[in-house]
Amino acid sequence: MNTTPQPDPKDRPARLTVGVVGAGRVGPALAASLQLAGHRPVAVSGVSDASRRRAAALLPDVPLVAPAEVLQRAELVLLTVPDDALPGLVTGLAETGSVRPGQLLVHTSGRYGAKVLDPALRAGALPLALHPAMTFTGTPVDVQRLAGCSFGVTAPEELRLAAEALVIEMGGEPEWIAEERRPLYHAALALGANHLVTLVAQSMELLRTAGVAAPDRMLGPLLGAALDNALRSGDAALTGPVARGDAGTVAAHIEELRAHAPQAVAGYVAMARATADRALDHGLLKAELAEDLLGVLAETPGPSEKPGPADTDGPDDTDGPEGDAR
Secondary structure (H helix, E strand, O other): OOOOOOOOHHHOOOOOEEEEEOOOOOHHHHHHHHHHOOOEEEEEEOOOHHHHHHHHHHOOOOOEOOHHHHHHHOOEEEEOOOHHHHHHHHHHHHHOOOOOOOOEEEEOOOOOOOHHHHHHHHOOOEEEEEEEOOOOOOOOHHHHHOOOOEEEEEOOHHHHHHHHHHHHHOOOEEEEOOHHHHHHHHHHHHHHHHHHHHHHHHHHHHHHHOOOOOHHHHHHHHHHHHHHHHHHHHHHHOOOHHHHOOHHHHHHHHHHHHHHOHHHHHHHHHHHHHHHHHHHHOOOOOHHHHHHHHHHHHOOOOOOOOOOHHHOOHHHHOOOHHHHHO
16 A cells, blocks of 8 residues: 655646557556556557557557657657667657657666656656566556555656656655666666566476475465565575575585586575575674585586686685676
8 A cells, every 4th residue: 555645736747648658568557557547548659469469458449659659649658668778769769859848758667767868858858767666467467566566766856756746646656766876776676576586487397396286386485484584684584504504405405406407506506605695794604604515505616607627726716706796
């Protein structure tokens, strides 16, 4: 439930016509949410069949048009394209005269702040960066999930209230991110969310190999409790053989993974090393137990390492700051 105080009516944007450039999983959901707040979607662009289906499901009766026409019809335009495509899109729209003075131009990239919209700013647009910190499915359930979702907000100071008001209208919680901190902010979210999906998928595959018929049912309570504990307690929630310093158990894990899922070894070792470092730093892993554990991990190449003569110097080659950066 959104507990953020509602902005004063004078600070709320007027009811706006809304357009979407890029009918991926995010844009139609945000436009549908804005529609619930009283704004009016008037145009959407999408090329693939999947994009068109999403637009039809979430924004029925809203016409599909070219990006330039979206900007002609809408006062508020959502640019919801992949991060790498955003700078070129903005430059192209500005150079072709598609951007109109006073038009609110909103991108949803986590990586970029408002400066990526500078070409449109020079054409008179009002630039906003509103990144929803949520995984989208491309279905109507996304609109419901926006309730209470945090948004990374970056905008010129004079547009801050308008940006925050739009987020609140979508049911979200605005979180101000400085322009220069956007890449770090986005890296943090990718580390937590995107990599989590990979870890869970790998875990389910291994459980199936081990003979578990319903790995999702087995993992659900365990992972739910681990996530809740981590959000509440941070590193104090660390458990398991690495945090305990059970070097023999970790060695057995690696041996089994080499035999049954060699593609998972590098990830296991990388996460075990990171876990050991954090457990040591927070006093959870006893120093006298860490030596054997780190020895086991040092004997196993990490994600970008290959065994060979150059690796004979041991953990000092890989565990320092430069090794961690790999």
